[in-house]
Amino acid sequence: MLSKIPSPEEIKEVVFSIGSNKALGPDGMSAHFFKCYWNIIGGAVIKSITFFFQRGYMLKEINHSFIVLIPKESNAATVSQYKPISLCNVLYKIISKLLANRLK
Template sequence: MARNKDQGPDGFTAEFYRSAWDTVGPEVTSAVNEFFTEGRMFREPNTTINTLVPKKKQANCIGDFIPISCFNVFYKCISKIFAERMKSVSLT
């Protein structure tokens, strides 16, 4: 994940989690493992902020905007694990 590319709804970037891993790592790991073993995720990590960002100054129609979704780092970790696991699955 990009270190400071974007922040999630909680206001934290991946860089925060990397720099504070000794403190937050066990809890993050536990939450991600719980998702894969129990199929549950806490409500807070499963939130997303959707917003429209203007592509140009004085944007005035919907085509002048790009939709952006800000996901929590927990959600991004789970998505990346899914993507890596799916690479080994053959659909043929």
């Protein structure tokens, strides 16, 4: 079931369930962009996600992430005073969430 090709409706549902203003991806895009312009880019997003499930191959640009340390308090001086966040590409987040939902 994990490798089953998702339907366009399932993909759209996942896109719209991702937090709009979470951390931007390495490309500077957020899920908000994908939601606002779904009528324009939705077909390409569905095609990209479907390609991943058909081929089992992900472009390195989609799998590209930045790990950033965010200070928990002002004047943070030690590593324990920072929290790491991962800035992932939105397409990567969609694939991850599709798989996580299926595992549930």
